[in-house]
Amino acid sequence: MAAGVLDGKATAAAIKGELTERVAALAAQGQVPGLGTVLVGDDPASHSYVGGKHKDCAEVGITSIRRDLPAAITQEDLEAEIESLNADPACTGYIVQLPLPDHIDTNRILGKIDPAKDADGLHPTNLGKLVLNVSDPMDSPLPCTPHGIVELLLRHDIDLKGKNVLVIGRGVTVGRPIGLLLTRKAINATVTLAHTGTRNLDALLAAADVVVAAAGQPHMVKADQIREGAILLDVGVSRVEDPQTGKRKLTGDIEPEAAHRAAWMSPNPGGVGPMTRAMLLVNVVEAAERAAGVGPAA
Numbered sequence: 001m002a003a004g005v006l007d008g009k010a011t012a013a014a015i016k017g018e019l020t021e022r023v024a025a026l027a028a029q030g031q032v033p034g035l036g037t038v039l040v041g042d043d044p045a046s047h048s049y050v051g052g053k054h055k056d057c058a059e060v061g062i063t064s065i066r067r068d069l070p071a072a073i074t075q076e077d078l079e080a081e082i083e084s085l086n087a088d089p090a091c092t093g094y095i096v097q098l099p100l101p102d103h104i105d106t107n108r109i110l111g112k113i114d115p116a117k118d119a120d121g122l123h124p125t126n127l128g129k130l131v132l133n134v135s136d137p138m139d140s141p142l143p144c145t146p147h148g149i150v151e152l153l154l155r156h157d158i159d160l161k162g163k164n165v166l167v168i169g170r171g172v173t174v175g176r177p178i179g180l181l182l183t184r185k186a187i188n189a190t191v192t193l194a195h196t197g198t199r200n201l202d203a204l205l206a207a208a209d210v211v212v213a214a215a216g217q218p219h220m221v222k223a224d225q226i227r228e229g230a231i232l233l234d235v236g237v238s239r240v241e242d243p244q245t246g247k248r249k250l251t252g253d254i255e256p257e258a259a260h261r262a263a264w265m266s267p268n269p270g271g272v273g274p275m276t277r278a279m280l281l282v283n284v285v286e287a288a289e290r291a292a293g294v295g296p297a298a
């Protein structure tokens with residue numbers, strides 16, 4: 001059996017097409033959405049992700065506002081950048097690219113973002129709304145990767161009702177929030193969250209109908225560990241040296257051979273990553289629509 005491909009690239013392209021129309025409608029009212037990014041330091045992967053976000057903005061007509069800052073920036077100066085984006089009327093929504101350097105208090109920075117401009121859905125107010133189950137598109141943003149995974153499944157007609165989902169990784173951008181989304185009544189999955197302290201990962205994998213691997217450990221999930229017919233979402237991405245070419249290549253958390261046993265699998269690259277980017281644009285457009293007092297286009 002070869003797994004169906006959860007094609008994030010194509011799905012993200014479709015979403016961007018839809019957003020282009022919504023952005024044009026906003027622009028016609030003089031309300032062009034603007035995405036801000038705050039990038040601290042020289043990490044090449046973070047630079048590449050932020051570059052991708054601005055490329056996406058250009059594709060759909062969203063204005064880009066970019067703040068690239070030195071790795072040695074102080075907490076105080078970084079907070080001043082946040083305040084200036086909060087006050088900038090051209091900036092509809094913005095993100096602080098994670099991870100931040102160790103000397104920065106990340107939670108304090110995220111807490112300084114104006115919740116109405118929080119394009120990542122990571123401000124405590126917006127995460128709190130997710131916990132309270134009150135967030136919907138007209139009210140507040142959802143974290144991009146979990147929302148992207150749900151949208152990817154939805155657009156491939158995959159229903160998770162009653163399914164056992166194993167999430168591997170407890171990070172704030174994916175592992176923690178995705179359980180809250182997938183256990184909503186509208187989705188109704190049963191979620192187990194595994195992490196580095198989990199002892200019986202083999203047994204949990206063998207029992208899982210769906211695996212969301214977001215640990216950032218290259219190929220930690222082996223083909224023979226998964227259930228025949230499982231649905232696999234490969235979120236984690238590492239850059240690993242290819243022994244044959246000596247070049248570094250992107251490597252997901254799940255062995256590609258698992259596709260021979262799975263019913264569905266997201267490629268990596270080309271699966272969840274492009275969906276994360278697309279849902280960021282969705283959050284920016286929805287923030288602009290809320291600010292303009294208009295609902296999403298029908």
Ligand SMILES: Nc1nc2c(c(=O)[nH]1)N[C@@H](CN(C=O)c1ccc(C(=O)N[C@@H](CCC(=O)O)C(=O)O)cc1)CN2
Nearest residue numbers: 049095096097098099120144173269270271273274276
């Ligand atoms: N503030 C945030 N920081 C981080 C987030 C986040 O959602 N908000 N998530 C990740 C990084 N990330 C977005 O920021 C991200 C990661 C990967 C991709 C992506 O499109 N990957 C491509 C391959 C990219 C490549 O060639 O390097 C793919 O999967 O096809 C997009 C966004 C951590 N930080």
